[in-house]
Amino acid sequence: MGVMFPDAKAELTHKNAFELLIAVILSAQTTDVGVNKVTPRLFEAYPTPEKMAEADVAEIMDKIKTIGLYRNKAKFIKKCATDLVERFDSQVPKTHKELESLAGVGRKTANVVMSVAFDEPAIAVDTHVDRVSKKFDICPQNATVKQVEEALMKKLPKELWSIAHHRMIFFGRYQCPARAHNHEECVRKLTEIMAEQKSAAN
Template sequence: MPRPKKVKMLGRAAAEAIFERFHEIEPEPKGELDYVNAFTLLVAVVLSAQATDAGVNKATKRLFELAPSPEAMVVLGVEQITELVKTIGLYRGKAKNVFALSQLLIERHGGEVPADREALEALPGVGRKTANVVLNIYFKQPTIAVDTHLFRVGNRTGLAPGKTPLDVEKALTKQVPERFMLHAHHWLILHGRYICKARKPECWRCPIREWCLFKPKTPLPVGR
């Protein structure tokens, strides 16, 4: 992730106002990865590293039809997994990780996805971000998964400045009101994906611009 520009942190009142606004707009935000159970969600998130959700969904449609469980994924084998996900970036390494984590889920957890960060991070291809996504979406734990979008939004707005994803995650756990923690992850990622974009944030239509510390705000494009 690029080194963020140094900005001051927003006050708690502004942070609360931001999440109040997100809640008003979309009370129940949803992730954009397709899945049918905890296992397929885990696999989808592992495959999503440096790939778009749309691209992952296209590849996993057939994969999950054939292998919706760790046992079925092991039977499928590395070669067939590789063939099914070859449209995704870094697909060879990801296919090996999907096969290996399926084996470990069977060996260590009876084929079930554990609702525990440490156990999840012990699986091949699963880091803190991936573990947090699974814990948040499937197990409804109030975790914050810091991806590129969330890292950018946290720093650019002043909501949660930090030099590393972990810094941003820790800052957000202090900034986000408890009642909004479960959905904070999705609100911020979707905001970064569709409005607070990397190259040119669309400040003219940003619902939280009155509290954001980013300057200068980008104006409405000519002709719009």
């Protein structure tokens, strides 16, 4: 996957840790493309946790209404911003425990922020990572998201966790999507690339 997607990276547009945090919360059950269409006007209106915490929920809803679950997400991001202001001096915390204490933030979101914003090794398991891991028998088909994460962490060296997460997302999004396609062809291409790499190394 590294050869296929050597430059894989987060596709959510952001300028800082706060914007990334909010964008990841908004991305639940929504494409990154969809989120990137609403965040410019959202962050123009509310560029800081203080501004977002003070905002009216209805106004936030209006700015993100083209994405799925926008009503609940508007409440989550306002509460998250309020948490940042009241508990963390308007700064995005840098530990999993503190991140997961914020409104709307689960383990996946915390892992994305730790990895992308703070350059800490982490594997965020989204639908693509979960599906690809199970397609290639990296973990059992009935594995939970946490079990998928743990399986990948055991199989990969820590320094590769973050980039592997991005490459698996790209592979699942652009090469081996969830919609009907020739999965065997995906496996064949990946196997060929791995064989070529092994041959070149010998």
